[in-house]
Amino acid sequence: MRTLVLWDIDHTLLAVGPLTRTIYESAFTTVTGQTLAAHGVPSFAGRTDRAIITETLLMHGIETSEPLLQRLCHEFATGFGARIQEIREHGRVLPGAREALKALANRTDVVQSVLTGNMRPIAISKLAAFSLDEYVDFEVGAYGLDHGERAPLVRLAQLRxxxxxxxxxxxxxxxxxxxxxxxxxxxxxxxxRVVAVATGASDEATLRQVGAELVLPDLSDTPTVITSILGTASEPS
Structure with a gap:
């Protein structure tokens, strides 16, 4: 039996800095005609694009509809696709991420994809900017427009x-x-099962407190990362 490994992207594999907000602001203004308020963007961390965009519209007093949501998503994704070079220049791959992805991609007992709050075109753009896209199977991933919450994305990826x-x-x-x-x-x-990495805003103690099976400081020790992921998959509940 193979192991399905699902990677979060932002602050797990890479970081793109403030560019995300810049593109988001531009897309919001283009579609709605309003300037994004300084207090009008909810937290991005760990949330889906569908949830973030829906909440942003509500915070600005704009009635949410599926056509409006899709227009915003399209503009947001187009902005990322047009700025691959900027993503490459201002972003970075986190230590050990490339090596871990490559090591798992070379195994026949692993199916490797992403489970991310990003919509699929943005996920592809971010990974492609750093030539990480070759290591994952995007067809079996789950993305930020598939559902407003992250938990149902797990089952969706499993079914795919x-x-x-x-x-x-x-x-x-x-x-x-x-x-x-x-x-x-x-x-x-x-x-x-979960392997958490303390490469974002949450420290190791916080990630352990919420119940991660394993917590690593980062992905820099490739053998430990691979052993942790595959060992966690085989452990009984």
Whole structure:
């Protein structure tokens, strides 16, 4: 049986700095005609694009509709696609991320993808900017427009992987790697084991407190990362 490894992107594999907000502000103004208020952006960390955009509209007194949501998403994704060079210049791959992705991609007993709050085009743009896209199977990932919450994304990714690879994936054969309490809770409520990395705003103690099976300081020790991920997948509940 293969292990399905689902990576969070932002602050787990890479960081793009303030560019995300810049692109978001531009997309919001283009679509709504309003300037994004200084207090009018909810926290991005660990949340889906669908939830973030919906809440932003509500904070600005704009009635949410699916067509408006889709227009904003399209503009946001287009902005990222047009700024690949800027992402490359101002962002960075976090220590050990490339090596971990490559090591898992070379294994026949692993299916590797992403579980991210980013919508799919943005996820692809971010990873492609640093040539990380070759290591993951985007077809079996789950993304920020698939659902407003992260936990249901786990099951969705499992179903997509099962359909493509012809074998079931469950909580014993799925590992979510992320940097926030949202990631840990998503794994536990969605049906995955969790390896957390303290490379974002949450420290190791916080990630342990919310129940991560394992917490690593970062991804820099490739053998430890791989052993942690695959060992966690095989542990009984």
């Amino acid at each position: 992987a099962a359909e493509k690879y012809g074998e079931p994936f469950d909580e014993h054969s799925t590992v979510l790697v992320g940097d926030t309490p949202h990631d840990v809770r998503a794994g536990h409520h969605g049906g995955a």
